[in-house]
Amino acid sequence: MKIRNAVMGELNLLMEMYADARRFMAEHGNPDQWGTSYPPREMVEGDIREGNVYVCEEDGRVTGAFYYKEGKDATYEVIEDGTWLSKRPYGVVHRIISDGTVKGTASFCLAWALEQCKNLKIDTHRENRVMQKLLEKNGFTYCGIIYAEDGSRRMAYQKQAK
Numbered sequence: 237m238k239i240r241n242a243v244m245g246e247l248n249l250l251m252e253m254y255a256d257a258r259r260f261m262a263e264h265g266n267p268d269q270w271g272t273s274y275p276p277r278e279m280v281e282g283d284i285r286e287g288n289v290y291v292c293e294e295d296g297r298v299t300g301a302f303y304y305k306e307g308k309d310a311t312y313e314v315i316e317d318g319t320w321l322s323k324r325p326y327g328v329v330h331r332i333i334s335d336g337t338v339k340g341t342a343s344f345c346l347a348w349a350l351e352q353c354k355n356l357k358i359d360t361h362r363e364n365r366v367m368q369k370l371l372e373k374n375g376f377t378y379c380g381i382i383y384a385e386d387g388s389r390r391m392a393y394q395k396q397a398k
Contacts, residue, residue, distance in 0.1 A: 237341065239348045242289040242301060250280055250289070250301055250333075257333045261364065269361035275331055292334075292345050300341040302332040304349050311382055312357055312392065318380020320357070321394045327353035332367075346374050354397040359390035 242250065258270045283289045283303055292300035306327040312320075329349050334341040350356045359382055360367040368391065372378075376393040384390050 237292055237294050237299070237338070237344050239290050239292055239345065241287055242284050242291045244281070244284055246291065246298060247277070247281055247284065249298060250291075251277055253298075253301060253333050253335055254280070254331075256335065260336075261366075264366055266361060266363040266365070269364055290345070290348075292341050292348075294338045294341075298335075299338045300332070300334040300345055302345050302349070303330040304328070304352070306353050309357070311359070311384055311390075315380040315382050315392055318378070318392070320379050320392075321377060321396055322355065324355050324396075325353070326355040326357050326394070329356065329358045332358075342370055343374055346370075350395060350397055355394070356396075357392065357394050359384070359392045362389065362391055 254275060258272065258274070261267065261269060280289065288303050288305045290302055290304050291298045304327060306325070309328045312328070327349055329346065332342055332345055346356070358371065358376065360371070371393045374395070376395045379392045379394050382390050382392040
């Protein structure tokens, strides 16, 4: 597998993958985190333009995607009921998706992101048991509660490279 920046010509494919991910989340007890329309097309398009959307390819086919950016993320400035592992500069991963055809795609994406910055933060909804298990399996530590831009509570995790 390899990771590269997404290109604008992949926007429709990514939107289809997000729609599939929303259905998967709803079927697995997490209908509220992304609802029926998150992320909006304009957001994904802007993130591609800014160079923050990455795709995972296997045999020339996109099998996953995620948002990755190094630097402060406003939603991580305040954490409740816990603390971050460190205050070092960090990278963030948001909106990770996999088409489910290649086992380990999401883990591969997280490992790639950690290699880039050595200190990675991520969050998920309390009902997103699938993501919680993925993060725990990949050595992330639960750190506390943060609030997304819409004010909803999220479980916050961090992992630092050794």
